[in-house]
Amino acid sequence: MITYIIVKCENHDYAKNRRAMSNKNNKNKAVRLSDVAAEANVSVITASRAMRAPEMVTPETRARVAAAVSSLGYVPNPAAQALASARSRIIGVVIPSLTNQIFGDLLSGVMDALEGGPYTPQFVNTRYRLSREEDLLRIFATQRPAGMIVVGIDQTETARNLLRDMACPVVQVMETGSDPIDMIVGCDQRAAGREAVAHLLEQGYRNIGFLGARMDPRAQRRLAGYHDALADHGIRADANRVVTTPQPSSFTIGGQLLSDLLARAPDTDAVFCNNDDVALGALFECQRRGISVPHQMGIVGFNDLDVVSSSVPTITSVRTHRYDTGRQAVRMILAALAGEEISARHIDAGFDLMARQSTARRGPAPGATS
Amino acid sequence: MITYIIVKCENHDYAKNRRAMSNKNNKNKAVRLSDVAAEANVSVITASRAMRAPEMVTPETRARVAAAVSSLGYVPNPAAQALASARSRIIGVVIPSLTNQIFGDLLSGVMDALEGGPYTPQFVNTRYRLSREEDLLRIFATQRPAGMIVVGIDQTETARNLLRDMACPVVQVMETGSDPIDMIVGCDQRAAGREAVAHLLEQGYRNIGFLGARMDPRAQRRLAGYHDALADHGIRADANRVVTTPQPSSFTIGGQLLSDLLARAPDTDAVFCNNDDVALGALFECQRRGISVPHQMGIVGFNDLDVVSSSVPTITSVRTHRYDTGRQAVRMILAALAGEEISARHIDAGFDLMARQSTARRGPAPGATS
DNA sequence: CTGTTAGCGCTTTCAT
DNA sequence: ATGAAAGCGCTAACAG
Secondary structure, eight states: OOOOEEOOOOOOOHHHHHHHHHHTTTTTOOOOHHHHHHHHTSOHHHHHHHHHOGGGSOHHHHHHHHHHHHHHTOOOOHHHHHHHHTOOSEEEEEESOSSSHHHHHHHHHHHHHHTTSSOEEEEEEOTTOHHHHHHHHHHHHHHOOSEEEEESSOOOHHHHHHHHHTTSOEEEESOOOSSOSSEEEEOOHHHHHHHHHHHHHHTTOOSEEEEEESOOHHHHHHHHHHHHHHHHTTOOOOGGGEEEESSOOOHHHHHHHHHHHHHHOTTOOEEEESSHHHHHHHHHHHHHHTOOTTTTOEEEOSBOOGGGGTSSSOOBEEEEOHHHHHHHHHHHHHHHHTTOOOSOSEEEOOEEEEOOGGGOOSSSOOOSOO | OOOOOBOOOOOOOHHHHHHHHHHTTTTTOOOOHHHHHHHHTSOHHHHHHHHHOGGGSOHHHHHHHHHHHHHHTOOOOHHHHHHHHTOOSEEEEEESOSSSHHHHHHHHHHHHHHTTSSOEEEEEEOTTOHHHHHHHHHHHHHHOOSEEEEESSOOOHHHHHHHHHTTSOEEEESOOOSSOSSEEEEOOHHHHHHHHHHHHHHTTOOSEEEEEESOOHHHHHHHHHHHHHHHHTTOOOOGGGEEEESSOOOHHHHHHHHHHHHHHOTTOOEEEESSHHHHHHHHHHHHHHTOOTTTTOEEEOSBOOGGGGTSSSOOBEEEEOHHHHHHHHHHHHHHHHTTOOOSOSEEEOOEEEEOOGGGOOSSSOOOSOO
């Protein structure tokens, strides 16, 4: 299917270019702190202090250094800084996947909050494997990161120790929990699942199923919330109505899961889906089968991606604040690095049930707008 | 909407922890190359060579060093390596956005291809701003990256010079072009747009519109391809049928764009959409208005996201190989760094028109599976 | 408030 | 094939 067409061939020698550049009148030689110091007529350490701790030098020297910095176009060498101080400016971010939109949202929040500051995020991908998470943390440890952000609370004991040994602020994100490594921001996945299913019960649905792909720890907690809600209403859970797969979630898999569910329990009248991908896939499957949503089948998704508020019908979902969680995690780390008193080490970012047409069995359907 | 609940308050002193650790019997002190050398009874430089250039030392010393490395658990310090060699192990990746799924796919390919090797990707986000791209490249320059991957071919001249001055392999991705900075892998966006619209013409549609959100350079080229195809068939383009917005693309905006188009040109019988988000949004809008797809309206998307092959009807789209492009870009960089002869500096990753139900006006509709 | 002196852990260069 | 010496550019620790 993929075709590679060779259009042009010619080889470069990067090392040669580099050499050529260095020889050419030092033209491309990096400006060092000592150059700035010479220009400003101060010692190297004074120049350094003028930038890192302005209040420790006189305003006059500060200005001279600033002038030298901008006239020479000085930019510090991060490798030298890291080596000398045994601390890098890197904020490590450990996520389980990049192909899921929700992690993109989280990363956007992290990036935006870090923008303009001296710290740089570095993302790694565990692919949902705990052993890989440990390996990645060991690599991060050698970098002496300024801070760490990790998804979830299900790290192995080894991973927790690695994080603690980094002796830097650590924020766990996307969940809440009573025993965080250091700080935590996210939402209570189980409570959110419970509320989603409670909503279906309020709407009069009774034979409620659960569709789950991937079934990572957060999906497991949402499933626990599903059982909580049924128990709250004195409904006995039917194992046939819980259909899961270890495969990654996708729109396509949502349709398959619904088919499986209907084969096992044809009288199912509503489904709580692991996430919006699955929910939309389930909606499409209903359309294919001529099952009317919300009348014959109620559907609730999770995450409130943009797509569920524009589909026909719009899909009820639980909004989670992923972008904001990313920003908040960074703010917590920056505050800790600045030595500020951290008032909130454990933040519940909350969630919001967005009731829409896909569950509006009784009463007038909410409008198409979220 | 968002609630922050303070659950627990207590402050840590990371610096104190760090100090405590260092004092405790050197327990947590990093293993250095000199420790390995001492253990293996060789000089520091020999130990270094045993790892970086095994063929330069006797197999016997190589084995001794290897034993020392694993018994001590040595991991090199990247900051020291970067400082001494004036080269980091960082591969810089400059993308315009993280909230668009297609860049997530690209990053996945990059990450996967880099996995296990000594190089680390570092992602930055320009938010589609050329000035920000320049700033980010200046920051990368101080890191002496091992390689660079940048999206697109529309860098400013300043940005191109910054990239050249890094004297490292540079790969432009997602497009083709005759004047790349160094290497390039991607597809011909204009040709892809042309083929998409040619397909609509073949299916008998004549009043074909274009819906575009964001309108970044790649979207502009796809629009050029739209005009190409119309010209090929001797159809005069109608400016009223080209509806675009600078807003970011989303499912919701797709519906709005279609509404705008129908207000301006009610006799439109098909749309080529900038991307699949817009296409699906347009499909939903058709469903809301009772417009039958593909009979009254043909729809073609772009990128072939998972969702368009499971929707009802399934949506015709142009598959682009984003994950593979990311892998390929990394392979090109690694080959260049290894000093290999690069046979293909310009790779066309191609595209595939995936004809589906949303354009099956004549003949039997293709099945729901892609 | 400012300066001096030592490194950080590795690679480079030049010897042997 | 191996080694000794000299930094890379910055910051920490201590003096003044």
